[in-house]
Amino acid sequence: xxxxxxxxxxxxxxxxxxxxxxxxxxxxxxxxxxxxxxxxxxxxxxxxxxxxxxxxxxxxxxxxxxxxxxxxx
Numbered sequence: 001x002x003x004x005x006x007x008x009x010x011x012x013x014x015x016x017x018x019x020x021x022x023x024x025x026x027x028x029x030x031x032x033x034x035x036x037x038x039x040x041x042x043x044x045x046x047x048x049x050x051x052x053x054x055x056x057x058x059x060x061x062x063x064x065x066x067x068x069x070x071x072x073x
Contacts, residue, residue, distance in 0.1 A: 006014075021031035066072070 018028060021028045
């Protein structure tokens with residue numbers, strides 16, 4: 001199990017997290033658990049998407065594409 005101390009979080013964010021947990025009727029620990037997992041997955045997806053942008057090739061014309069594929073231009 002991992003224990004996290006959330007010291008130094010701005011009061012406004014802390015209040016918002018507490019309010020969201022209360023409005024959902026769940027304990028703050030459960031709310032934060034779900035929040036971290038959901039946002040971790042989103043961050044992982046974003047990292048994968050950003051890395052695929054790094055691997056992009058420069059755009060080419062339709063004529064260049066046909067030539068690379070060995071088709072008549």
